[in-house]
Ligand code: BDR
């Protein structure tokens with residue numbers, strides 16, 4: 001089986017960190033680079049977090065710093081969930097790994113332009129870098145194999161009743177992606193809220209007893225506590241790695257083709273992913289939207305891949 005070439009565009013972030021962990025070690029994924037965006041925290045912090053994760057896990061993956069602000073609207077961060085650093089919990093050695101010189105958007109454009117149309121862009125943060133790349137160099141659009149994103153919801157959001165964080169943070173960028181005509185797989189809160197990282201899961205991963213398992217436990221210690229404080233559930237939803245799990249084994253989620261429009265116009269529902277679940281608008285579907293997840297299979301994949309770290 002050919003390895004799936006991906007660019008992981010993220011805003012680490014506790015669940016982004018687990019997505020990196022999974023993408024970097026799985027033998028079916030070729031992680032070309034990590035591009036970082038502002039989101040869970042400011043760009044400086046999310047970039048440092050990505051570098052810290054790579055350094056800690058010994059990953060030889062280039063990290064590129066991207067956009068410090070959304071395309072148009074002012075940024076806001078998710079310190080209530082991810083803390084002041086954006087990755088509260090784990091303690092890292094002094095950072096020596098450095099971000100690459102090139103801007104993430106320019107690297108994304110170069111890399112996709114030079115490719116044979118076989119690169120999948122995975123976004124687990126606001127879609128600013130991808131949206132900017134598409135607008136700066138429209139010739140990349142037909143060369144993108146697929147866009148797989150964690151974001152949105154056809155049920156309730158998590159920032160407003162209408163909107164999920166990654167989409168409302170930069171609704172305009174999401175609009176660019178969803179109107180690009182490229183194949184999109186949307187992994188939204190509708191399924192990620194089923195992957196709750198209960199204490200028993202944290203204990204199970206902790207028992208693996210390697211550096212990746214320690215990082216997982218340290219990450220989830222903070223993440224699950226803040227999720228409980230904000231949303232009231234026992235275990236935090238491990239949103240972002242589901243995108244990577246889907247690329248490793250698509251059967252981990254069930255998807256349904258839908259027409260999905262990003263609301264960039266209204267005030268109350270800004271950033272809503274309006275998914276025509278029943279297809280009554282008779283519009284051509286532009287996204288495969290995740291509607292269910294095999295939770296057992298997902299946790300098995302997480303454990304199996306954590307075990308691969310020495
Ligand atoms: C998304 O927002 C961020 O806080 C998480 O990292 C995830 O990507 C969930 O709404």
Ligand code: CA
Pocket residue numbers: 010011012013015016039040124125240
């Ligand atoms: Ca994220």
